[in-house]
Amino acid sequence: MSPGVVALVLVPDEHGRISPYDVYELATVSMVFGMPHTDLADPWYELRTVGPAPYGTHGLDALAGADTVIVPSVPDAVVEGRQELPPELVAAVRAAAGAGARAVSMCSGAFVLAAAGLLDGRRATLHRAYAAELAARHPLVDVDPSVLYTDEGSVLTGAGAAAGLDLCLHLVRKELGAAVAGALADRLVVAPHRPGDRPQSVEAPLPADEADTLGPALAWALQRLGEPLTVDELARRARMSPRTFHRRVREVHGTTPLQWLLEQRVARAQTLLEATDLPVERIGEESGLGSAANLRRHFTRAVGVSPTAYRRGFTPSGPPSRAR
Structure with a gap:
């Protein structure tokens, strides 16, 4: 899948201002999708920021033709029921999804996707502090406040703050591959991949x-x-x-040390499948997953497709394959 247009929809408060959380998430999305990382993949994404000046540069009409619509946190007044979501904003997000755009929320942005009916019957997450209110207001949504992010295919949701960056890198990983996402994570000095089912809660820091x-x-x-x-x-x-x-x-x-190792080995196999012509038997050895059968079993369970099908997705539209 090639990168496309990403529309970031900012939801202002009743005074036309955006929250500090929005500013953080605007910066996060801009670092990943707005900066031209064309040395990693060319073309890169096109970012449209929808919202009030000076933060936004586009109106709601910019959602038309977008490949991905991202809604970051909404004002606390929306969560608390003191402010209504603009009906035209909800309708525009619903229309974009209906036209084939992928819908993504960060933290309380899930209230917009839920209002648009995009989360009905789907698993969704947001910061655990807002989970009870979302579940009460939208009983058809399967709210899971324990994870970093959820991926339901055309609809993705993420928890607060740093989990938004994990979700953005997950999107890059899905579209441009593990190698590109890993290089971008290295550039941003963050972990290359935190699976979405990791817990939101953080225990005491290490001595x-x-x-x-x-x-x-x-x-x-x-x-x-x-x-x-x-x-x-x-x-x-x-x-x-x-x-x-x-x-x-x-x-x-x-997670456990053994599960951590397995995740890193699957990620290594993804990179080798994208960037080399090595046979799957050799990739199993290089990644530490062992035999081709063992590679297929662990890879398919973790990624959802077989190694062969995954490699096919990056040829010829993905990163070039080269023999080693």
Whole structure:
């Protein structure tokens, strides 16, 4: 899939102002879709910002022809029922989705998608502080406040703040591939991929001595995904007991060490499928997933398509394939 037009729809308060959350999410979307990262993929996205000046540069008519419509956080007055959503805005979002645009919300922007009927019968998330109100106001929506983001195909929703960046990178990953999304994440100095089912809740931060050793141990593992790796070995690298290492990985990454390793190996396989002509047997070895059958099983379960089908999606429209 090629990048296209992304319309970011800002919802002002009754005074025509946007919230600090909107400013943050405007910056997030602009960094990912508005900056011309044409060295990573050419063409890049075209961003249209819809809303009041000085933040917005387009009117609601800019949603026509958009490939993706993103609605960031709405004013608290909307969530609290003290301000109505503009009917013309809701209608424009509904019409864009009906014309084939993908609908995306960040945090309380889910109230706009729900008002447009786009979340009925679908799983959706937002910051857990607003989940009860969304569920009460829109009982047909399957509200899940425990995850970072949800992907229902044509409709995606994300939790607050940093999860919005995870969601944007997820969109890039779906359209332009793991290699491009990983390079962009590296440019933005963030984790290349946090799966949407990671928990929103964050446990206590690492003590300084443990924080200094967990990161390097995981970075060491990333350089050796094709080799046999054990939790005991990683724990020794982190200068922790296996039990402490397991607990700290879960606290920081929201998953177990073995699941973290599996996710990194699948991501490595995605990159190799996109960027090389290596046979799947070799990709299984290089990624640490083992045999071709093992690669197919884990890859299909994680990505939703087989390795062969995934590679086909990046040829010829995706990143060029080259032999090594």
